[in-house]
Structures are given as C-alpha cells and as structure tokens.
Amino acid sequence: MVRELERKRFLANFPETAPAANPVFFRTYSRREAGLRETWDRVCDRTLKGLISLGKLSPQEAEILERMQRNLKALPSGRWLWVGGTDWIAKSQNFSGAYNCTSTNLQDWKAFGLMMDLAMMGCVRFVG
Numbered sequence: 001m002v003r004e005l006e007r008k009r010f011l012a013n014f015p016e017t018a019p020a021a022n023p024v025f026f027r028t029y030s031r032r033e034a035g036l037r038e039t040w041d042r043v044c045d046r047t048l049k050g051l052i053s054l055g056k057l058s059p060q061e062a063e064i065l066e067r068m069q070r071n072l073k074a075l076p077s078g079r080w081l082w083v084g085g086t087d088w089i090a091k092s093q094n095f096s097g098a099y100n101c102t103s104t105n106l107q108d109w110k111a112f113g114l115m116m117d118l119a120m121m122g123c124v125r126f127v128g
Contacts, residue, residue, distance in 0.1 A: 012039065077098070084098065
C-alpha cells in the first residue's frame with residue numbers, strides 16, 4: 001500500500017531568470033537541519049561565517065562579501081556552499097573537500113597520489 005506523503009514546497013527568492021535555481025539549491029546546497037532544509041539566508045550565514053574565519057577577513061571585507069553573496073552578485077564555490085562553515089570542514093584533514101578544482105606539476109608519485117585523492121573527492125584536476 002502506498003501512503004500519501006505531504007510534500008512541502010520550498011522556495012527561495014531567486015531571480016525569475018534562473019528557473020532551475022530553487023530545485024538545484026535545495027537538492028545540492030541546502031543542508032538538512034533537524035529534518036528541515038536550510039534557507040538561502042541560513043546558507044549565507046553559515047558560509048560567510050566560515051569564509052570570514054578562514055580568510056581572517058576585516059569587518060570591511062566581510063561586509064562586502066556578505067552584500068555580494070546575499071544579493072547574488074558573487075558566490076563562493078558550490079563546494080563551499082555545501083561544506084562551508086560546517087564542523088566537518090573545520091577539521092584539517094578535510095580541507096580538500098571544499099576544492100572545486102586543483103592543479104599541480106606531476107614531478108613525483110606523491111604529487112600523483114595527491115591528485116588522485118582530490119579526484120576521488122570530486123575535484124577537477126589540471127595537470128601541467
């Protein structure tokens with residue numbers, strides 16, 4: 001027997017010129033908190049806090065960054081939208097989980113190993 005489940009429709013205030021923004025945002029970048037999805041404002045709060053801490057930004061730099069992100073003028077990487085400001089990314093062994101892409105010169109096996117590790121975490125790699 002199939003049970004009817006109530007489906008809640010989540011919406012964020014993305015521009016009409018970006019019709020896929022809501023499904024992509026809630027599928028990919030909005031984390032679950034106590035069974036509910038994060039709102040765009042909550043994602044901004046979390047990721048900005050993480051960037052300000054990571055970059056040791058001044059209040060003026062932080063204000064510019066916040067204004068640009070909240071107004072959808074400039075955004076951090078998609079990876080940062082997912083992991084930025086979380087306890088997981090704060091652990092040094094997880095730093096590469098925020099990388100979208102990376103590059104290196106393959107001069108030895110250690111560099112090759114690093115590139116393979118990053119590739120397994122979803123990084124696009126560029127080899128010089």
